[in-house]
Amino acid sequence: MYKRMKGLGGEWVYHTVIIYKEMVGGGQNPVFGLVVAKPMLRLCKATFSDRLWAINVSFWFMPATFIQIVELFIKDLQTKGKSPYTTIAYKKDLEQFFEYVSLRGITSFAKITSEVIESFVTELVTVKEYTKKSASRKLNSIRTLFRFLKAQGVIPSNPASEISHPKFQPAAPRILTKLEYRGLRDVAKKDPRVFALVELLLQTGMKIGELAQLKIDDIKQKHLYIPKTGNIPEREIPLNKPSEAALKSYLSVRPNFSDSHVFITRTGKPMLIRNIRQVIDRCFAEVGIQAATVNDLRNTFIAHQLTTGVSLEYIARIVGHRRLSSTERFLHLIKQDVDKREVLGEL
16 A cells, blocks of 8 residues: 655655564564555565564665656656557666665755766666666666656756767677577477467567567457557558467467457466566577577568568568668668568568
8 A cells, every 4th residue: 555654855655564473383473564665665685583474675765756757757658659668668767767866865856967867877887787778778768758857847957968878889680590490489389378479479570569468359360460559550460371370279278268368377367578578588498599589589580581582661561660770770681682572481
């Protein structure tokens, strides 16, 4: 339960966590409570003389103003048509930033200077070992928030506007070799659900978020319907024979729950993005595929289709690239002495 209290710097959000001690002969006995800020509960090591059921608890306070502003900003992004995946990423980035400033005693926007923001970005790269690409994305989230605050008249200027993004060289797309993706498919065949996940990612080029949100009614004859998400318009993705067969096989053994998501857990809940990622990562590990991510299945699809002569524009439309340049970056990885067509090939 969320409550509010008056504290240093104004109103704070807090949440009570009860620590339980294991009683002799069994049972639990409440020992004491902690006031913990939500949603940013962080864990740390602690030592107690008694055996406790929960000992790894620490707490810190975040000014309610920060939380409220983030909520308003996210609502603004949603009204502008940003996708759920984009808004979630923004929210996580900003919560991490405000955790950083709150732990340093900063309780108002007036005290958040360009130096504070720059030190946060520097710590991400040098201490927390984030990639420069990830740090750059987080800086962009902060910059966009402060641009919003300036437009709303909350602050007179944007302290993040003059901070340079960490320089990094974009890595070339990771393309699985034929040996790798065939090995991945062989391992996945042990489980109809896993095989359907792999085949749809590899044979359609769809995003992992789109796969997680795929509904039964989105499966049409010979294609999948992908609804509009953010600024990406709705589209249809053709189903080739391997993906169609894998999907049919999974649906024949899919547990009969009321949830309309295609991919569900054994308890009938929708598989989340992290669930799907964990499944694919386990397959990578079993095959021995290194330095690969779920998105590399999408990369492999794009590169393969370009190699077989599918037109750049058609692939961009199928995979939902808003900019043709996003698809063009794969061209240097393939041979271009093929005739262009608009029929997808099989992997």
